[in-house]
Amino acid sequence: MPLEEIFAFHEQEVGPVRFAEPFGGWVATRYSDVDRVLTDHAVFSSDELRHSTQPVPHGSNPLMNSLLATDPPRHHVLRRIVSQVFTPRAVASLEPVITAKVHALLDAAGPDFDLIGEVAYPLSVHTIAGLLGVRSSRWPDFVRWTEAITSFFGTFTADEARRTAFDRALAEMSAFFREESERPSGIIATLMASDLTEDEVLGFCALLLINGHETTKSLLVNSVLCLASRPKPADLRRAVEEVLRYLPPTGGTDRFVTRPTTLGGRELQPGQRVVAMITAANRDPEVFADPHTFDPDRAANPHLSFGHGVHFCLGAHLARMEVRIALAALLERSRRITDLDTHRTPVGIDVVKLALGAATSVAGIC
Ligand code: HEM
Numbered sequence: 001m002p003l004e005e006i007f008a009f010h011e012q013e014v015g016p017v018r019f020a021e022p023f024g025g026w027v028a029t030r031y032s033d034v035d036r037v038l039t040d041h042a043v044f045s046s047d048e049l050r051h052s053t054q055p056v057p058h059g060s061n062p063l064m065n066s067l068l069a070t071d072p073p074r075h076h077v078l079r080r081i082v083s084q085v086f087t088p089r090a091v092a093s094l095e096p097v098i099t100a101k102v103h104a105l106l107d108a109a110g111p112d113f114d115l116i117g118e119v120a121y122p123l124s125v126h127t128i129a130g131l132l133g134v135r136s137s138r139w140p141d142f143v144r145w146t147e148a149i150t151s152f153f154g155t156f157t158a159d160e161a162r163r164t165a166f167d168r169a170l171a172e173m174s175a176f177f178r179e180e181s182e183r184p185s186g187i188i189a190t191l192m193a194s195d196l197t198e199d200e201v202l203g204f205c206a207l208l209l210i211n212g213h214e215t216t217k218s219l220l221v222n223s224v225l226c227l228a229s230r231p232k233p234a235d236l237r238r239a240v241e242e243v244l245r246y247l248p249p250t251g252g253t254d255r256f257v258t259r260p261t262t263l264g265g266r267e268l269q270p271g272q273r274v275v276a277m278i279t280a281a282n283r284d285p286e287v288f289a290d291p292h293t294f295d296p297d298r299a300a301n302p303h304l305s306f307g308h309g310v311h312f313c314l315g316a317h318l319a320r321m322e323v324r325i326a327l328a329a330l331l332e333r334s335r336r337i338t339d340l341d342t343h344r345t346p347v348g349i350d351v352v353k354l355a356l357g358a359a360t361s362v363a364g365i366c
Pocket residue numbers: 038046067068069079128207208211212213215216219248249250253254304305306307308310311312313314315316318319320
């Protein structure tokens with residue numbers, strides 16, 4: 001698939017709030033509507049089990065007890081348990097370790113390497129596993145579990161094959177965390193010392209493991225795609241923010257209406273699902289000049305790729321730093337990222353070949 005088509009996939013129409021059957025709910029695309037859904041947690045709840053009037057196919061699992069699926073005041077209690085680990089200062093202290101890891105991965109990768117399998121995944125998994133206090137050696141399992149779990153969450157309907165894969169992945173992941181908690185360290189030790197139930201600890205670990213690596217891997221790969229064939233950006237921080245806006249690793253997130261309300265002129269009823277389309281909001285011309293242009297020097301960039309409000313991404317500082325360090329190392333080892341060649345593999349992954357100076361790399365689109 002040519003790169004232009006991949007980028008065009010993100011060009012969703014920004015317009016009025018509409019009801020969409022495939023989502024079984026409302027879809028918000030304008031920046032102002034998406035922002036309201038994310039920030040007005042009293043009206044737009046994250047607690048699907050409590051507020052959805054539709055059956056919840058993925059109902060009985062520890063993730064439904066996690067931070068992400070909880071509203072204040074319980075949400076504040078849960079978030080406070082781990083928030084110290086993810087402050088800008090705590091994250092900055094990890095910089096030397098992450099830098100060393102990036103260079104070790106690139107040294108080991110050789111001239112021909114797979115950006116996803118040899119750098120992006122191992123880096124993001126190693127980092128979050130280290131913080132959690134679990135072994136990272138089983139990272140291919142983490143990737144498989146994450147794929148099975150997130151693809152079931154993303155379907156909105158009960159699909160038997162996906163449900164089976166989801167159940168199996170969750171059982172394997174739970175067994176892994178139980179084993180690891182026999183010698184607790186890192187965040188697991190902190191969670192076990194709090195008054196959370198075993199299921200809540202499990203939900204927390206699963207959330208951090210899943211959110212902590214998949215999206216960061218995607219941001220690194222998407223950054224390489226966006227920066228390919230361009231001069232090195234003057235300001236890497238700014239460039240990464242623009243990648244976040246232009247190709248966000250998380251396309252959208254959903255909420256459940258708690259009381260009758262109006263959104264973008266439409267009447268919404270309690271229990272209805274609302275999907276906040278981050279991808280679309282990030283391209284709203286009311287907020288972003290020339291929104292479909294990737295501009296690594298874009299100055300004002302209030303994208304919603306890490307969400308907004310009480311659920312604002314806990315790992316945002318960490319993800320930004322990991323990707324910035326990895327990109328800096330990739331750019332340091334090459335004059336520019338050039339010669340992209342994309343094609344679709346039989347398993348449906350878009351593979352991108354690119355030359356990093358003399359070296360070639362293969363990346364998959366996420
Ligand atoms: C929440 C995106 C990396 C942990 C979120 C949300 C978004 C997001 C959009 C809000 C979801 C909602 O409001 O429903 C991203 C992106 C990342 C990234 C794009 C990488 C580029 C990470 C990392 C961690 C992490 C590295 C690891 C610690 C979390 C957690 C939440 C969250 C725990 C839930 C926060 C809460 O409910 O209070 N993330 N994330 N994320 N993210 Fe991230």
